Amino acid sequence: MADAQVTCINKPHVNSSHEHITHLGNPANQWRWTREQVITSIDAGTNTFYVIDPVSGVRADIGVVRESGRAPYLRTYADRQWNNNLLSLNQCPI
Template structure:
């Protein structure tokens, strides 16, 4: 199992803070970016874990939220006992 550090995100509209995230990434990864669906599958199967870190090295784990009512699962960070929006604060991934 790998513990993967996420450093960037991709959204369809970079100027919208409410747009859904389509990919997460890290330039150090071989694949550079993964789709959110791939991340959800890897977390749910316990294949890998994912996290974000602040400038001080504090980590927030990425988890899967299942909203129910026929809506698609999505990813979100979990820190200090609550769900947070740390992913939306990350820079956009560059296309490599």
């Protein structure tokens, strides 16, 4: 299983703080995957994904959240709490 750091995301509307994420990536490692590819990989146990908080240096793992009536989505999990560190990342180059 590979452990991959996510350093950027893409959303349909760049400035929206509540818009869903369409892609996650790491330009330094030359990858950019769709949200669906990341969810499939996490569910299969093929890869783990994480972000590093730029201020504290704390790692936050990315997990799949499933809520009734909604499509699965990704959130970070650190210190036993779900949070939205992903939405604060820069946009990935396309």
